[in-house]
Amino acid sequence: MREETMTTPELSFGTSAGTSTTKLRTSSLKKVWKRIGPPSIAFILFIGAWELFCRLSGLKPYLLPKPSDIVLAASENASNLWVSVYTTITEAVLGFLLSIVLGVGFAILLASSKLIERSIYPYAIIMQTIPIVAIAPIIVIWFGAGMNAIIIIAFLIGFFPMLSNTLIGLNSTDHNMKNLFYLYNASPLQTMIRLRIPAALPYIVAGLKISCTLAVIGAIVGEYIAGIGGGNGGLGYAITVASSRLQTAYLFACGLSASLLGIAFFLLVNAFSKWMLSSWHESEMKSSEG
Amino acid sequence: MTTMTGAKEWVRMERLSKVYPNGTVAVKEVDLTIHEGEFLCFVGPSGCGKSTIFKMITGLSNPSSGTLQVMGASASVARKRSDTAFVFQDHTLLPWNSVIDNVTLPLALRGVPRKERQREAERVLEMVGLKDHMRSMPRELSGGMKMRASIARALVARPKLLLMDEPFGALDEITRQTLQIELLELWRQDPEMTVLFVTHNVFEAVFLSTRIAVMTPRPGKVSDLIDVPVPFPRDESFRTTPEFGQIVRSVSQALKH
Numbered sequence: 001m002r003e004e005t006m007t008t009p010e011l012s013f014g015t016s017a018g019t020s021t022t023k024l025r026t027s028s029l030k031k032v033w034k035r036i037g038p039p040s041i042a043f044i045l046f047i048g049a050w051e052l053f054c055r056l057s058g059l060k061p062y063l064l065p066k067p068s069d070i071v072l073a074a075s076e077n078a079s080n081l082w083v084s085v086y087t088t089i090t091e092a093v094l095g096f097l098l099s100i101v102l103g104v105g106f107a108i109l110l111a112s113s114k115l116i117e118r119s120i121y122p123y124a125i126i127m128q129t130i131p132i133v134a135i136a137p138i139i140v141i142w143f144g145a146g147m148n149a150i151i152i153i154a155f156l157i158g159f160f161p162m163l164s165n166t167l168i169g170l171n172s173t174d175h176n177m178k179n180l181f182y183l184y185n186a187s188p189l190q191t192m193i194r195l196r197i198p199a200a201l202p203y204i205v206a207g208l209k210i211s212c213t214l215a216v217i218g219a220i221v222g223e224y225i226a227g228i229g230g231g232n233g234g235l236g237y238a239i240t241v242a243s244s245r246l247q248t249a250y251l252f253a254c255g256l257s258a259s260l261l262g263i264a265f266f267l268l269v270n271a272f273s274k275w276m277l278s279s280w281h282e283s284e285m286k287s288s289e290g
Numbered sequence: 291m292t293t294m295t296g297a298k299e300w301v302r303m304e305r306l307s308k309v310y311p312n313g314t315v316a317v318k319e320v321d322l323t324i325h326e327g328e329f330l331c332f333v334g335p336s337g338c339g340k341s342t343i344f345k346m347i348t349g350l351s352n353p354s355s356g357t358l359q360v361m362g363a364s365a366s367v368a369r370k371r372s373d374t375a376f377v378f379q380d381h382t383l384l385p386w387n388s389v390i391d392n393v394t395l396p397l398a399l400r401g402v403p404r405k406e407r408q409r410e411a412e413r414v415l416e417m418v419g420l421k422d423h424m425r426s427m428p429r430e431l432s433g434g435m436k437m438r439a440s441i442a443r444a445l446v447a448r449p450k451l452l453l454m455d456e457p458f459g460a461l462d463e464i465t466r467q468t469l470q471i472e473l474l475e476l477w478r479q480d481p482e483m484t485v486l487f488v489t490h491n492v493f494e495a496v497f498l499s500t501r502i503a504v505m506t507p508r509p510g511k512v513s514d515l516i517d518v519p520v521p522f523p524r525d526e527s528f529r530t531t532p533e534f535g536q537i538v539r540s541v542s543q544a545l546k547h
């Protein structure tokens with residue numbers, strides 16, 4: 001993380017000063033290699049060892065498939081896999097967006113009245129601790145098996161972190177700044193829009209990072225429970241099918257896709273957060289270190 | 291400019307006391323009348339109730355007993371009239387707003403049209419020498435510039451009463467002395483404006499004030515009122531005059547009681 005923050009100013013400097021660009025570019029390339037080199041080598045060694053172990057030990061492929069088997073299974077079922085990934089992405093993204101809109105919206109509502117907050121917040125905390133798997137079947141009964149139920153499960157799992165993070169952010173406004181707004185006779189609405197929401201932004205962004213990962217998990221769990229069959233099932237559904245048929249290599253391919261999806265989703269949200277907080281600077285530095 | 295007799299009463303405290311709920315007697319029976327156009331410094335060690343007096347004047351905190359009149363009304367009524375402005379030790383600039391948006395905040399909260407806000411902001415930024423930085427973000431400014439922006443924000447609504455609670459406390463000595471001179475200039479430009487200034491620095495108090503209220507702690511009281519009958523404009527040379535040294539000595543003496 002620290003190296004990353006060090007390379008950024010140099011890169012932007014390189015674009016403005018034309019003459020020394022190449023020098024800077026090679027030095028930043030070196031830095032990039034320093035960062036991604038060692039883990040890449042470790043990855044290649046790990047895959048090689050795995051492949052070698054499977055070939056030498058003669059382990060049954062349904063117990064532990066070789067990396068090459070996994071790649072083969074993925075490419076043979078590429079179109080199915082893509083449909084599954086695409087379905088899961090759609091569900092996760094929609095659930096995530098819902099959890100942002102409703103999480104932030106409810107937090108603002110709660111924060112604008114101490115009375116409402118005091119009466120509802122304890123329940124919001126308790127709801128957060130309810131295991132989503134336990135209430136998922138109820139959601140399926142209410143909304144029917146399929147996309148709707150899955151989106152709602154993905155939404156619910158990301159909703160509470162969004163809500164509590166935003167709420168903490170809205171209530172953590174600097175005391176002196178609150179006094180300042182009070183002394184200049186700001187209305188509660190003005191204080192909310194001009195002070196509390198901007199001050200909560202770093203907390204909201206922290207909530208985004210938690211919720212986006214959870215939304216992917218929520219979507220896959222939702223598919224386990226409310227998965228739709230046929231050609232439109234998501235990764236969770238594909239995983240249940242593959243495991244019941246002992247197609248372990250494809251199971252691995254699905255699991256890997258799910259992980260990659262989660263990581264990609266997180267990186268995307270992370271990049272968006274950085275961009276959104278660029279005017280905030282200090283807090284952005286803080287959250288990128290953590 | 292500071293005709294004591296006949297000038298309008300801006301703030302009047304009579305046997306003003308504040309006891310916090312936990313039993314701390316922060317301010318005890320303070321009698322003090324402040325007139326239009328004064329530059330009055332409260333000097334005293336920390337914990338002697340300087341900020342508490344300010345909190346009562348601004349209506350952030352209610353007196354426990356005694357009377358307090360701000361421009362002929364109660365503190366909360368006076369605040370609603372928006373004739374009062376504030377500068378804290380911390381610059382309290384919003385980090386997500388540019389300098390100009392920070393400076394126009396008091397006007398924006400009051401619904402003043404954008405054009406007028408812009409004009410007023412440029413006027414005060416010119417006064418504090420930050421006109422070239424009005425599009426900068428607060429983090430791009432030095433400590434002294436942030437404090438100037440904070441002062442500009444206080445002046446933007448042409449206040450009649452300016453309350454400053456240790457505004458230069460976090461600055462280095464050189465910046466502090468420059469800002470003192472600048473502040474005196476700003477005050478002199480508006481003969482109506484009264485400044486109440488809190489500091490624990492005796493030299494700062496003597497350099498700035500027309501009058502000094504010396505405070506002693508436990509319980510917080512105004513123990514002495516010391517006039518500084520030195521005409522304005524005052525510049526750096528004032529700091530080295532015998533007169534300056536003499537007033538510093540008498541204030542320090544009063545603080546020892």
Ligand SMILES: Nc1ncnc2c1ncn2[C@@H]1O[C@H](COP(=O)(O)OP(=O)(O)O)[C@@H](O)[C@H]1O
Nearest residue numbers: 310312314316335336337338339340341342343
């Ligand atoms: N909200 C509060 N509750 C209880 N005691 C307080 C509170 N604010 C200040 N005090 C106490 O009142 C006294 C005066 O405080 P303050 O006015 O801040 O002093 P100063 O600004 O001169 O340093 C101190 O002893 C302080 O601890």
Ligand SMILES: [Mg+2]
Nearest residue numbers: 340341342455
């Ligand atoms: Mg204080």
